[in-house]
Structures are given as C-alpha cells and as structure tokens.
Amino acid sequence: MELVNKLFxxxxxxxxxxxxxxxxxxxxxxxxxxxxxxxxxxxxxAASRIQTSLGAVPGPAQVAEQAVVLVKEHFSERERExxxxxxxxxxxxxxIAEDPSYEPRNFQWTGKRTYLDQIVTSxxxxxxxxxxxxxxAVPLGILAGTSKIVxxxxxxxxxxxxxxxxxxxxxIVTLIVSAVYVTxxxxxxxxxxxxxxxxxxxxxxxxxLINTAIGVTSVxxxxxxxxxxxxxxxxxxxxxxxxxxxxxxxxxGMRLSLGVGWMVLIAAEMLAQNPGLGKFVWDEFQNGxxxxxxxxxxxxxxxxxxxxxxxxxxxxxxxxxxxx
Amino acid sequence: xxxxSRSSLNRRRFATQAIALAGATTFGLPALAAKARxxxxxxxxxxxxxxxxxxxxxxYEKGYFEDEGLNVQLEAQANWKVLLDRVIDGQLDGAHMLAxxxxxxxxGFGTKADIVTxxxxxxxxxxxxxxxAVWAEMKPHLPMKDGKVAHPIKADALKKVVDAWKKEGxxxxxxxxxxxxxxxxxxxxxxxxxxxxPGYYTSSDISGTSKADVLLSVTPPPQxxxxxxxxxxxxxxxxxPWNQQAVFKGIxxxxxxxxxxxxxxxxxVFGVTGAWAKANPITHVAxxxxxxxxxxxxxxxxxxRVEAVKMLSKSQYVGADEAVIANSMTGTFEYEKGDKRPAPxxxxxxxxxxxxxxxxxxxxxxxxxxxxxxxxxxxxxxxYMDIAKKVYxxxxxxxxxxxxxxxxxxxxxxxxxxxxxxxxxTGFIDGVDYDGxxxxxxxxxxxxxxxxxxxx
Numbered sequence: 001m002e003l004v005n006k007l008f009x010x011x012x013x014x015x016x017x018x019x020x021x022x023x024x025x026x027x028x029x030x031x032x033x034x035x036x037x038x039x040x041x042x043x044x045x046a047a048s049r050i051q052t053s054l055g056a057v058p059g060p061a062q063v064a065e066q067a068v069v070l071v072k073e074h075f076s077e078r079e080r081e082x083x084x085x086x087x088x089x090x091x092x093x094x095x096i097a098e099d100p101s102y103e104p105r106n107f108q109w110t111g112k113r114t115y116l117d118q119i120v121t122s123x124x125x126x127x128x129x130x131x132x133x134x135x136x137a138v139p140l141g142i143l144a145g146t147s148k149i150v151x152x153x154x155x156x157x158x159x160x161x162x163x164x165x166x167x168x169x170x171x172i173v174t175l176i177v178s179a180v181y182v183t184x185x186x187x188x189x190x191x192x193x194x195x196x197x198x199x200x201x202x203x204x205x206x207x208x209l210i211n212t213a214i215g216v217t218s219v220x221x222x223x224x225x226x227x228x229x230x231x232x233x234x235x236x237x238x239x240x241x242x243x244x245x246x247x248x249x250x251x252x253g254m255r256l257s258l259g260v261g262w263m264v265l266i267a268a269e270m271l272a273q274n275p276g277l278g279k280f281v282w283d284e285f286q287n288g289x290x291x292x293x294x295x296x297x298x299x300x301x302x303x304x305x306x307x308x309x310x311x312x313x314x315x316x317x318x319x320x321x322x323x324x
Numbered sequence: 325x326x327x328x329s330r331s332s333l334n335r336r337r338f339a340t341q342a343i344a345l346a347g348a349t350t351f352g353l354p355a356l357a358a359k360a361r362x363x364x365x366x367x368x369x370x371x372x373x374x375x376x377x378x379x380x381x382x383x384y385e386k387g388y389f390e391d392e393g394l395n396v397q398l399e400a401q402a403n404w405k406v407l408l409d410r411v412i413d414g415q416l417d418g419a420h421m422l423a424x425x426x427x428x429x430x431x432g433f434g435t436k437a438d439i440v441t442x443x444x445x446x447x448x449x450x451x452x453x454x455x456x457a458v459w460a461e462m463k464p465h466l467p468m469k470d471g472k473v474a475h476p477i478k479a480d481a482l483k484k485v486v487d488a489w490k491k492e493g494x495x496x497x498x499x500x501x502x503x504x505x506x507x508x509x510x511x512x513x514x515x516x517x518x519x520x521x522p523g524y525y526t527s528s529d530i531s532g533t534s535k536a537d538v539l540l541s542v543t544p545p546p547q548x549x550x551x552x553x554x555x556x557x558x559x560x561x562x563x564x565p566w567n568q569q570a571v572f573k574g575i576x577x578x579x580x581x582x583x584x585x586x587x588x589x590x591x592x593v594f595g596v597t598g599a600w601a602k603a604n605p606i607t608h609v610a611x612x613x614x615x616x617x618x619x620x621x622x623x624x625x626x627x628x629r630v631e632a633v634k635m636l637s638k639s640q641y642v643g644a645d646e647a648v649i650a651n652s653m654t655g656t657f658e659y660e661k662g663d664k665r666p667a668p669x670x671x672x673x674x675x676x677x678x679x680x681x682x683x684x685x686x687x688x689x690x691x692x693x694x695x696x697x698x699x700x701x702x703x704x705x706x707x708y709m710d711i712a713k714k715v716y717x718x719x720x721x722x723x724x725x726x727x728x729x730x731x732x733x734x735x736x737x738x739x740x741x742x743x744x745x746x747x748x749x750t751g752f753i754d755g756v757d758y759d760g761x762x763x764x765x766x767x768x769x770x771x772x773x774x775x776x777x778x779x780x
Contacts, residue, residue: 087390105365110397112640178413191415273402283400286373286546287643288569295639 058294063301066294074114081109113275119302122265122276125193126310129200130261134254136201137208141253142238144209145216145246162206166264169202170195170271192274199268204261208253215249216242251318258314262307277303362393362607370401370410370419373546373642374563375649376449376592377420378632379673382618385635392610400640403544404502411597412437418611420445421595424504424689426715431690433504433698438598442720443612444681445592445619447672450507450582451567451657452514454482454559455552459577459660461485472663476584476753479518486520486537499543499551499560503532506591509692510582511540511561516772517585517754524697524780532696534780552576563591564652564671565644571658572648578659580753583669587751588676590685601717612724616679620734623674629654674738681721683744684760686712691763695773702777708763718744 044059051057058066092104113121144151177195219242227237243250269278281299284292367389371377380398383389389396399416401407408425410416412435426439454462465481467474486496500508503525512522515538523536533539543551548560553575560566561582570576582589594615601608621628633653637646651658657667672678687708693699728734749758756769767775774780 087387091390105393105395107366107395110395112638273406283639283643286400287639288546288549289637289639289643289645289648292643 052293055290055293058297062294063297066291067298067301069291070115070295070298074116077111077114080111084109084111115280115298118275118277118280119306121193122269122278123306125196125269125274125276126200126258126261126265128193129197129265130204130254130258132197132201133205133257133261134208137205137253137257138212138250141209141212141250142216142242142246144213145219146238146242151213158206158209161202162210164203166199166203166267167271169199170268173198173202174272190275192272195272196265196268196274196276199272200261200265203264204257207256207260208250211249211253211256212246215246215253218249219245247322248318251314251322255311255314255318258310259307262303262310266303360606362610363604364417364607365393366395366397367417367607367611368397368399368415370399370407370416371641372404372407372420373400373644374420374449375565375636375642375653375671376446376563377641378622378636378653378671379445379615379618380420380594381635381641382621382632383614386618386621388614388617389611392614394607394610394614398641404505408435408437408439411439411595414597414600417600418594418596421593422502422505422507423590423593423685424506424509424693425502426593426595427686427689427711428504428693428698430711430715431693431699433693439595440598440601440715440717441593441595441681442601442608442717442724443594443615444590444679444685445594445615445673447588447590447676447678448581448583448669449591449652449671450510450561450563451578452511452559452561452580452582453548453552453567453570453576453578455576456574458482458485458558459579461488462579473660475580475659475665477579478753479514479520481518482515482579483518483520483537490537495539496537497539497541497557499548499557499562500540501545501548501562502542503530503698504689504693506582506589506689507561507563508532508540509689509696510585510589512692512696514561514580514585514753516770517752519772521772522696524774526697526780527700532698534697549573549575565642565648568648568651568658569644571661572645574661577661578657581657581667581670583667585753588669588672588678590678590682590688593681601720605720608720609724609727612721613728616721616725616728617733619674619679620738623672623678626654677738677740677742679721680740680742681716681718682742682746682760683709683712683716683718684746684749684758686716687760687763688758691766694763695767695770695775697774697780702764705761705763712744716744 040060044061047057047059049056088105088107092102095102096104140154144154174195177191177198181189181191181194223241223245227241232240265276266278266281268274269276270282271278273279273282277299281296284295284299369380371380384396384398401410401416401419404422404425407416407419408421408429411419411421412429421439421441423444426441428434429437429439462481462485463473465484466477489496498511500511502508515522520537521535522538522540523533525532526534531541541557543557543560545562545566548557548562548566549569551557552560552570553573559576567578571578582591594611596608622632630650633646633650636642636649636653637644642649651664652667652670655666655668655670656664657670658664690699690708690711694703722739725734725739729736729739745760747759749760752758756766758766764776767773
C-alpha cells in the first residue's frame with residue numbers, strides 16, 4: 001500500500017465508499033474507453049472516404065492487420081537469420097575439411113532490420129541522448145542556480161539555442177561527427193547512432209537546464225542561510241540542501257526533455273536516414289506500396305504509445321525518488 | 325611477406341590459371357584460386373529503390389555473394405547524390421550507379437572523384453511519363469493505328485503543347501533524377517529529337533536551363549509521382565516502378581520507353597572508387613562474379629523474373645506493390661490505363677552482353693555531356709577514348725567471367741568477342757547513327773546541341 005501510494009500518488013486511499021469507487025472507475029476507465037471507441041468509429045468512416053494516391057486511407061482494421069504482419073515479418077526474418085548462420089557454419093566446416101589451415105569467418109547477418117529492431121534502436125538512441133543531456137544539463141543548471149555570474153553568462157546562449165529545430169542541428173552534427181569520429185573497420189558506435197543521439201542531446205538539454213536552474217534558485221532562503229552559517233562545503237550544500245528541494249523541478253525538466261528528445265529523434269532519423277522508427281516511416285513513404293500508409297500509421301501509434309510510456313516511466317521514477 | 329604482394333601473386337596465378345582453364349569445364353577451379361581469399365569480406369553496397377537494382381538483390385538473396393565468400397549488406401540510399409558521396413568517403417564499398425556517375429565524377433562535373441566500373445547492370449528500364457492534363461493536350465496531335473495511339477510517340481506532339489503553353493506564358497517543367505543520369509540524357513535526346521531545346525549547362529548555369537524550352541529539374545525517383553501530382557512538374561523521366569506507379573495511381577501516362585528512344589541503351593553500372601579497386605582486386609572480381617551470375621539468372625526464364633519481382637517487392641528493397649513491379653519486369657508495359665503492350669526488352673539484365681562494360685557506352689554518355697554543355701569545351705576524339713578506358717574496366721569483367729566459364733556457371737558464348745566497341749549503332753528515335761570511335765562526328769549530326777567548339 002505504501003508503495004502504491006508512492007507510485008501513484010495519494011488519492012487511492014480516500015476511496016472507501018463503493019459509490020465513490022464506481023464513479024471513479026467510470027471516470028478513469030469508462031469514459032476514455034468510450035471516447036476512444038468513438039474516435040475509432042469516426043476514423044473508419046472518414047478513412048474510407050479519403051482517396052490518396054496510395055489508395056484509400058486505411059481504417060483501424062487495416063492498421064491492426066499491418067501491425068500483425070510487421071510482427072510476423074520480424075519472426076520470419078529471425079528464421080532467415082538462423083538459416084544464414086547454419087549455412088555459414090556448414091560452409092566453414094566444409095572448407096576446414098578441405099584445408100585445415102583455413103580460418104573460419106564469423107560474419108554477422110546483414111538482413112533487414114525488422115520493425116521491432118527499429119523500435120529497440122530508437123529507444124536505445126533516445127536514452128543515450130537523454131542521459132547525455134541530463135549529465136550536461138543538471139550540473140550546469142545547479143551552477144547557474146547558485147551563481148549569478150554563471151547564470152548571466154549562459155543565459156543568452158540558452159535563449160539563443162533553445163528554440164533551434166533539431167533539423168537545423170542535424171547537418172552540423174553530421175559534419176562534425178563525420179570529421180571528428182574517425183573509425184576503424186569495426187567501430188564501437190555507428191556514426192549514424194552517434195549523430196542521432198547527439199542531436200537528441202542538443203535539443204533536449206535546455207528544458208532540464210532551465211528547470212534545474214529555477215529549482216535551485218527557488219530553494220528556501222532560510223535553508224540556504226543555515227548552510228552558510230554552518231559553513232558547509234559546496235558538495236554537502238548541494239547534496240543536503242539544494243538537491244532535495246530542487247529535485248521535483250529537475251524531474252519535471254527531465255520529463256519534458258525526454259518527451260522532446262523522443263519527438264526530435266524520430267525527425268532526426270527520418271532526415272538523416274539513420275536506423276530507427278523515423279527511418280522506417282520514411283522508407284515506407286518512399287516504397288509507396290498499398291500497405292505503406294497502414295504501416296506508417298502503425299508507426300504513428302507505436303511512437304505515441306512509447307512516448308506515453310516514457311512519460312509515465314519518468315513520473316514513476318519521480319514518485320520513487322522525490323519525497324512527498 | 326606483405327599483404328599486397330601476396331595478393332598480387334595470387335591474383336596473377338589465379339588469372340593465368342583461369343585463362344588456362346577457360347573452356348575446360350570438366351573440373352572445378354584450381355585449388356589455389358579457390359583459396360584466394362577476398363581482401364575485404366564484409367561489404368556494404370548502396371542502391372536506390374528502383375527495379376534495376378535487381379542484380380544486387382538477386383546476388384544477395386540467392387546466396388551468390390556468399391558463394392564467393394563475401395558477406396554483403398545492401399542499404400537503400402536517399403538519393404543519387406547521397407549514394408555517390410557515401411561511396412567516395414568510404415561509407416559504402418560500392419553501389420548501383422547511373423552510368424553517367426563514374427564518368428561525371430572522373431571528369432569533375434559535380435563532385436570530382438575517381439570512380440571505376442567493371443560491370444554494367446542492365447539495358448533500358450526507363451520511361452518518360454507526362455501528367456494526365458498534358459496527355460489530354462498531346463493526344464489529339466498523335467497519329468493513330470488500329471484505334472490505338474501509334475508507337476513510338478515522338479516529342480513533336482509535346483512541342484505543340486509546350487508552344488501553346490509558351491503563348492500563355494506558362495513554363496513547362498519536367499523532372500529527371502540527376503544531372504549526369506541516363507534519364508537526363510534520354511529525356512533531352514527525346515525532347516531535342518522533337519525540336520525542343522531542353523537547355524544547356526554553362527559554367528555559371530549548373531541547373532542546365534540556359535535557352536531552355538522545357539525546364540528540367542532534379543527529383544529523387546520515389547518522389548516523382550508525388551511531385552507531379554502536386555503540379556511542381558508536368559512530366560518526368562525515371563526508372564521503374566515510378567512510371568507504372570503513375571498509371572496505377574491514375575495521375576499520369578507513360579508516353580515512351582527509353583528502349584524506343586535508343587534501342588538497348590546501357591543504364592546502370594556497379595561503381596567503386598579507383599582506390600578501392602586497387603586495394604581489393606580479388607574482392608572486386610568476386611563481386612563481379614556474383615553480379616554476372618545474378619544477371620544470368622534474371623534473364624534465364626520468366627519464372628525467375630516472377631521470383632525476382634517477389635524479392636524486389638520486399639520493403640527493404642524496392643517495396644512497391646508486386647503488381648506494379650511485375651508490369652515491366654515480366655515483359656509488358658502499360659501506357660495509358662488499359663493500353664498494355666508487350667515490352668520484352670524493357671529490362672535486359674544479361675542478353676545482348678548487357679553486363680559487359682563497353683567503351684562505346686561510356687563514350688556515348690560523354691558525347692551527351694558535351695552536347696548539353698556539361699563538358700564546357702571541345703575535346704579531341706582521343707580524350708573521349710582515354711576517359712572511357714580510365715573508368716570502364718573490361719579486363720576485370722573478363723577475369724570474373726572467365727572464372728565463371730571455368731566453373732561451368734555461364735557459357736563461353738555469353739561473353740562478347742570485342743575490343744570494347746559495338747560498331748555503328750542504329751535504333752535511335754531520330755534515326756541518327758552512332759559510332760563510338762568518332763564522337764565529334766556524331767555530335768556534328770545533331771541540330772540541337774553543342775558541337776565542335778560551340779559555346780552557349
């Protein structure tokens with residue numbers, strides 16, 4: 001119970017009255033379900049009436065069907081992969097029988113990235129970019145919050161770079177990464193991955209930075225003064241006084257950052273043709289088959305669901321970390 | 325012993341043994357040749373989503389690359405420029421390229437780079453499509469035969485439309501896929517044969533629209549139908565499936581195939597950088613071997629073509645609907661909706677020595693670059709020959725092909741006995757003959773276009 005309260009806020013505890021419970025259930029589950037059903041109905045009616053160059057706009061049924069197809073494709077591709085490794089092992093065995101000095105090759109499968117692979121790639125990229133952003137933004141935000149000089153110094157830059165679209169960063173990041181990150185044959189990170197991740201970082205660090213700074217400046221003055229009187233070292237002051245009070249702000253900033261990062265990532269992948277969901281959408285658009293639109297819609301729902309899940313995840317984390 | 329010397333030794337021995345064995349197909353390759361390991365076994369090749377990437381897809385899907393000990397990854401590219409840049413900076417080992425790309429790069433039109441090719445991927449495969457509105461204006465001017473429009477359709481009918489538009493002060497715009505693309509030269513050839521000037525490139529006008537009656541611009545192939553639908557262009561020249569797509573979507577009508585403009589014209593090549601070819605001679609031969617086998621398989625039977633259509637329709641390759649790809653790949657072509665005509669040579673992947681890199685093919689593209697001002701000054705015939713020899717590498721092709729003959733995978737009769745020239749070629753829509761040995765004489769035959777020391 002304790003944990004439930006922590007995770008979902010207090011509110012569940014007040015519901016003892018069954019009538020209240022029923023009403024709460026209707027509000028929290030019934031209404032959204034009914035609304036979503038109406039949305040689906042409207043969508044299927046409207047969809048069949050709009051003719052695009054790729055045929056009629058797909059309704060919910062076709063989209064669901066393509067979602068199943070995409071998952072099936074994933075498994076059939078996995079089978080092909082297994083077959084490839086089997087073939088390779090056989091080839092190597094034959095060659096070694098012919099020529100004992102032959103070093104077997106261990107090639108990686110080079111087949112298609114399936115839809116599920118693309119989802120995993122996107123998630124991994126967004127988390128790396130987001131972590132980078134957090135690592136940069138939180139300390140910088142604390143500095144800006146505690147020191148007027150730092151705040152004055154970085155303020156113009158924050159104001160200048162915050163509104164910049166990810167699509168403007170992308171070419172710059174691409175060129176710089178290509179120039180600086182010189183790889184051997186088997187690099188630790190793919191260039192495309194780094195480019196996407198750094199673009200996410202550049203776009204998502206501002207909200208965390210600003211929120212952290214605001215959180216730090218709004219720490220209770222009495223507490224700050226106590227710290228000064230006790231002559232606590234800076235590290236202790238940050239740990240004991242500033243962080244606990246500023247944490248809710250920092251988390252709000254991070255939540256917003258992650259949302260922005262996820263949105264930016266899809267755009268970056270689309271433009272740079274880097275692996276991930278964005279590339280999946282673009283490829284399907286380029287393919288122009290009769291299933292393309294349904295597949296793109298599957299991706300839209302996936303992106304939305306993942307965005308929502310990420311947001312909830314941050315909320316849960318916040319409830320766990322931030323003492324109420 | 326250092327690596328390069330060992331590989332060159334292997335290669336020499338490999339070549340001599342392959343030659344010694346050419347014709348003797350009773351037993352397999354000599355032991356040593358089979359053991360010559362490619363210098364680079366993990367390869368990444370780029371392609372554009374067009375049906376003529378088929379040899380790469382087939383070589384991958386049928387395991388021909390694996391047979392040569394190569395682990396290849398195929399990656400679709402956004403457009404021709406990105407593809408070329410990525411080959412040049414080494415992100416890709418090689419790619420499906422427009423025949424003009426290695427030549428253009430070598431003479432420094434656009435990005436200057438040293439690109440070579442030892443494998444021609446196919447013949448024909450393009451068509452010119454106009455929007456429904458333009459077709460409606462064109463059709464009354466076309467001669468009819470047996471109740472259908474007579475083919476091939478010449479551009480004279482389009483000229484009447486363009487002239488009418490000019491009177492109203494409307495510009496007529498068409499799309500092609502790249503400045504050095506086969507499509508650009510075919511579209512220009514067709515327009516000029518119909519008496520329209522498609523515009524010149526000059527040192528200051530790199531869009532190629534000086535003195536143009538029809539304004540040409542670059543659009544990536546997959547976006548052609550959408551761009552035409554939105555009215556930005558009124559027609560385009562592109563490879564499949566984007567002409568048939570216009571028919572299926574009901575937004576345009578293909579009027580002429582490139583096979584009707586120039587019978588059996590060379591279309592795509594497999595390009596690598598000169599440095600890559602020098603560093604990986606065994607790999608290069610192995611890749612060409614796999615690709616020749618793929619070409620041979622594609623032209624072996626209709627059943628294979630049907631299977632290839634299935635492969636190409638996968639979303640990681642061309643990804644368009646099977647029906648759309650099947651139209652041209654299985655020997656028919658639909659012009660107006662319902663007007664489906666046999667086009668057995670719409671795509672040729674192996675017949676007529678389609679895979680051999682002929683010098684005369686290279687020189688034809690160079691002549692067109694000169695004709696439209698991409699090459700700004702007059703060049704002697706010998707210059708054309710030198711560039712062709714620099715870029716096209718028939719010796720590597722022959723090494724691969726002879727090895728395949730020795731393995732019994734192809735017949736010796738599949739290989740041309742040639743010095744790299746096809747002789748005098750006919751079959752152009754305007755009836756002008758082409759002799760690859762006399763590029764300057766050829767240029768002099770055209771009414772529209774630069775010749776000798778002309779300046780725009």
